[in-house]
Amino acid sequence: MRKRRDGExxxxxxxxxxxxxxxxxxxxxxxxxxxxxxxxxxxAALLWNVERHVAIVALVLGMTLPYIAVVIANAGRENAPGLPSTFVTPPARPMIAPPAHDRAEAGAEDAPADSGAPRGEPGDRL
Incomplete structure (x- = not known):
């Protein structure tokens, strides 16, 4: 006999x-x-006397990169919003239908109330 686990x-x-x-x-x-x-x-140091505009851009880049590097490094752990749920629901077990002769007996006993039989008026005795 197999142990049944109902946990997640x-x-x-x-x-x-x-x-x-x-x-x-x-x-x-x-x-x-x-x-x-x-x-x-x-x-920036090498290009200062050759191409000053490029040297200034490189110097500004060199000044802003430490801030950007620290922000990127301290961004924290990754979030995983696209991953599936961490729980897997167990598959539903199909019901086994009762044998045909049991269904016939159950159908006769459990006939629906509105089976098309004529109803009496309220207050009539059956």
Whole structure:
């Protein structure tokens, strides 16, 4: 005989990614952003006497990237609104119909009240 479990079933695909993986991803995004900032500041220093307009754009980019990198790195863990529900409802078991001779007996006893038979007036005795 099989044990019957009526509890909810957890779906593993609805689980978040691990904390270590999340932190590693944030660190990677931060290092990439700060590397771009370093390249922008070096480009601004090299281009200052050659192309001043490009150097100013690179300098502004180098000044704003740290703020953007910190905001992106501290954005928090991902939300998973598109994932399915974490609970799976168990499938409904189909009812087994009673044997045909039981249905015939039950049908005769449980005839509906409005079976087309003439009704008496209120107050008539049956």
């Amino acid at each position: 079933v957890f779906r593993i695909t609805g689980a978040r990614q691990g904390l270590a993986e999340d932190v590693r991803g944030r660190q990677r995004r931060y290092v990439i952003s700060m590397s771009l900032r370093t390249v922008a500041v070096i480009a």
